[in-house]
Amino acid sequence: MNDPEILDRIRIVLSHPSHPGNVGAAARAMKTMGLSRLYLVNPPPDADDVAGARAANARDVLDHAVVCGTLEAALGGTVFAAAMTARRREMAPPPQWAREAAPQIAAAAVHGPVALVFGNETAGLSNEEVALCRLPVVIPADPAYSSLNLASAVQVMCYELRLAALDPGAPRAPAHPPATAEEIRRFYAHLEAAVTHSGFLDPAHPKRLMPRLRRLFDRIGLERDEISLLRGMLKTFMPPGSKVD
Amino acid sequence: MNDPEILDRIRIVLSHPSHPGNVGAAARAMKTMGLSRLYLVNPPPDADDVAGARAANARDVLDHAVVCGTLEAALGGTVFAAAMTARRREMAPPPQWAREAAPQIAAAAVHGPVALVFGNETAGLSNEEVALCRLPVVIPADPAYSSLNLASAVQVMCYELRLAALDPGAPRAPAHPPATAEEIRRFYAHLEAAVTHSGFLDPAHPKRLMPRLRRLFDRIGLERDEISLLRGMLKTFMPPGSKVD
Numbered sequence: 150m151n152d153p154e155i156l157d158r159i160r161i162v163l164s165h166p167s168h169p170g171n172v173g174a175a176a177r178a179m180k181t182m183g184l185s186r187l188y189l190v191n192p193p194p195d196a197d198d199v200a201g202a203r204a205a206n207a208r209d210v211l212d213h214a215v216v217c218g219t220l221e222a223a224l225g226g227t228v229f230a231a232a233m234t235a236r237r238r239e240m241a242p243p244p245q246w247a248r249e250a251a252p253q254i255a256a257a258a259v260h261g262p263v264a265l266v267f268g269n270e271t272a273g274l275s276n277e278e279v280a281l282c283r284l285p286v287v288i289p290a291d292p293a294y295s296s297l298n299l300a301s302a303v304q305v306m307c308y309e310l311r312l313a314a315l316d317p318g319a320p321r322a323p324a325h326p327p328a329t330a331e332e333i334r335r336f337y338a339h340l341e342a343a344v345t346h347s348g349f350l351d352p353a354h355p356k357r358l359m360p361r362l363r364r365l366f367d368r369i370g371l372e373r374d375e376i377s378l379l380r381g382m383l384k385t386f387m388p389p390g391s392k393v394d
Numbered sequence: 395m396n397d398p399e400i401l402d403r404i405r406i407v408l409s410h411p412s413h414p415g416n417v418g419a420a421a422r423a424m425k426t427m428g429l430s431r432l433y434l435v436n437p438p439p440d441a442d443d444v445a446g447a448r449a450a451n452a453r454d455v456l457d458h459a460v461v462c463g464t465l466e467a468a469l470g471g472t473v474f475a476a477a478m479t480a481r482r483r484e485m486a487p488p489p490q491w492a493r494e495a496a497p498q499i500a501a502a503a504v505h506g507p508v509a510l511v512f513g514n515e516t517a518g519l520s521n522e523e524v525a526l527c528r529l530p531v532v533i534p535a536d537p538a539y540s541s542l543n544l545a546s547a548v549q550v551m552c553y554e555l556r557l558a559a560l561d562p563g564a565p566r567a568p569a570h571p572p573a574t575a576e577e578i579r580r581f582y583a584h585l586e587a588a589v590t591h592s593g594f595l596d597p598a599h600p601k602r603l604m605p606r607l608r609r610l611f612d613r614i615g616l617e618r619d620e621i622s623l624l625r626g627m628l629k630t631f632m633p634p635g636s637k638v639d
Contacts, residue, residue, distance in 0.1 A: 178546055183536035206539060248557070289556065291428035294451060301423055301549040304542070308550050311534065312493070347630035362627075365620050369613050378606055385592035386631040 153183065155314040158258040161303060162188040162223045164278060165269040169195035173203030173211060174300030175267075180207035182307035187214040188223040188264070203300075220266065220278050229257035230264040232274055232282035233302060235295055244285035251309035253284065258314075265306060270299050325372040332376045337363060339393045343383045346391065398428065400559040403503040406548060407433040407468045407511040409523060414440035416515060418448030418456060419545030425452035427552035432459040433468040433509070448545075465511065465523050473574050474502035475509040477519055477527035478547060480540055486521075487613050489530035496554035498529065503559075505571045510551060515544050525605075526575075528612055570617040577621045582608060584638045588628045591636065 161179055166172050166189065176187055187210050195201075204211045217223040224230050231254050234244050245253075257263045266282055268274030279285060288305055290297060297305070328336070341359055344350040350358050369375070384391075406424055411417050411434065421432055432455050440446075449456045462468040469475050476499050479489050490498075502508045511527055513519030524530060533550055535542060542550070573581070586604055589595040595603050614620070629636075 174543060174546070177541075177543060180539045181535045181542045181546075183538075205543075206541065288553065289560075290426045291556070293428070294425045296422075296451065297426045297549070298419060298422060298450075298545075300543075301419070301426075301546055304546040304549055305553050308533065311536070315534075344627055344630070347627075349627050349630040358623075361620075361623055365614060365616070365623070368615065369610060371610070375606075375610050378610070382589055382592075382594050382607075385589070385594040 152259075152314060155255050155258045156183045156311065157185065158262050159184055159254065159310060160186040160188050160223070160227065160262060160264040161307070162190065162220070162264050162266040163192070163299070163303075164190040164220050164223070164266060164274060165272075166192055166267075166299060167270050168299075169193055169197075169200040170203045171270060171299040172214075173200035173205075173207075174298075175303040176200075176204040176210040176214070177207040178300050178304035179307050180210050181304075182311040184307050184310065185210050185213070186262075187211065189214050189216050190220050190223050191218060192216060220281055223266075224264050224281060226262055227264045228261035229254065229284075230266060230282040231284040231286050232266045232279045233268065233306070234279060234285045234287055235273060235290075236287075242285060244287040247286055247288045247306060247309050250284060250286040251306070251313035255310060255313040265310075267299060267302060325374060328371045328373045328376045332373060333371060336371070336376050336380060337366075339380050339383050340366075342391070342393050343386050346387050397504075397559060400500050400503045401428045401556065402430065403507050404429055404499065404555060405431040405433050405468070405472065405507060405509040406552070407435060407465070407509050408437065408544070408548075409435040409465050409468075409511055409519060410514040410517075411437055411512075411544060412515050413544075414438055414442075414445040415448045416544040417459075418445035418450075418452075419543075420512075420548040421445075421449040421455040421459070422452040423545050423549035424552050425455050426549075427556040429552050429555065430455050430458070431507075432456065434459050434461050435465050435468050436463065437461060465526055468511075469509050469526060469575055471507055471574075472509045473506040473572055474499065474529075475511060475527040475575060476529040476531050477511045477524045478513065478551070479524060479530045479532055480518060480535075481532075483521060483524055483530060486524055486530050487609055489532040492531055492533045492551060492554050495529060495531040496551070496558035497561075500555060500558040502572055506574075510555070512544060512547060525608070528578075528615070570619060573616045573618045573621045577618060578616060581616070581621050581625060582611075584625050584628050585611075587636070587638045588631050591632050 172192060200211055201208055254263055417437060445456055446453055476495060499508055533547060
């Protein structure tokens with residue numbers, strides 16, 4: 150999948166968050182990953198604009214947040230909802246790991262708005278709230294201390310959703326043109342001449358010197374300009390006028 | 395790889411963090427993913443224990459943090475270091491995405507302590523700091539707003555490292571031990587001495603010769619034996635008895 154509009158169809162729902170700072174930090178976390186639809190179920194009052202400060206330049210996400218009285222209202226119009234949970238719930242399907250869940254959430258968003266729901270910092274989501282969602286999702290944390298900060302959990306999930314929606318697929322093209330096979334052959338010939346001249350390589354007893362050097366330089370993925378650089382250097386290691394290739 | 399001890403060999407280094415709250419939140423982010431080695435380069439004073447409050451139950455990670463005066467000191471004893479960067483750096487290798495980088499960092503940790511370095515909240519890492527690390531790493535954020543909170547970036551990377559360290563499907567560690575940061579530093583000093591002696595590098599007009607050579611050799615992932623091979627070769631390019639390091 151490679152569809153930026155997917156991210157625009159994913160709601161991040163914070164149900165009963167306690168700390169305005171976390172709400173602002175969640176808005177920032179969303180925006181860094183290209184998400185903007187924030188829904189708040191019964192959020193805390195924020196007299197001192199702590200949320201705004203933590204949102205930094207994601208203030209717009211915060212300002213456009215949709216405030217709801219119930220989770221049902223926040224899920225209105227969605228075609229799919231997933232619930233973050235730190236533990237296995239009785240009667241619910243086993244939670245999926247974030248990395249497996251993200252592509253499913255992104256795939257569902259092809260068909261319409263979807264939601265990913267985060268619970269209160271201390272109590273998490275109630276069983277009733279989890280039951281309103283189709284998929285329980287867990288971030289695989291250390292069982293000895295699995296308490297991610299709310300905004301940190303939002304950051305990890307939005308990161309996974311961004312990668313799922315924009316799956317980079319093929320690696321990006323290198324910025325610099327790679328050396329051709331012929332250029333690389335000539336470089337190795339030049340290197341061999343230089344180490345032979347310097348006495349590092351004894352042609353009568355070559356051992357595994359050139360294969361070892363090739364194994365090393367082959368790993369670089371040499372660019373055309375770099376071949377020129379290396380051959381320019383080798384030239385200065387040899388007597389002036391030495392003939393190479 | 396499936397080795398919980400890997401996580402114990404990964405240092406999270408915060409260089410010149412500005413806000414005690416972010417330091418505490420980073421400690422918490424680390425602990426949720428099973429990491430505990432926090433290094434702080436020139437951290438801010440924290441008179442009001444803001445850091446402690448944000449660390450929550452990761453107070454132990456904060457209390458055991460190693461405070462250093464320089465990044466070099468924080469990298470002491472490491473066999474590999476990666477640098478978080480939000481942008482492409484001139485002369486540095488292209489940054490790898492977090493997901494590609496994490497298995498490499500985890501694999502290097504098989505051989506000894508490794509470091510993942512985060513820069514200041516506003517300024518990021520300096521080019522000099524990035525140059526002390528072998529691998530630049532980027533979290534693929536929205537180009538329109540790529541400013542992750544520091545602790546959020548630590549959370550995402552520790553999450554990736556945890557999955558890499560505990561993922562049985564991740565690539566296995568290399569068979570040969572990698573060179574240490576100190577061995578690599580000495581190799582570059584030797585290389586610089588050799589090209590200065592040969593006249594390839596003019597100390598009065600160094601241009602960008604050494605950065606270009608470093609960019610090239612940094613990509614190899616040099617092994618310890620290979621450093622010996624290269625330095626043995628360099629020795630034969632210089633007059634007998636030349637003193638290097």
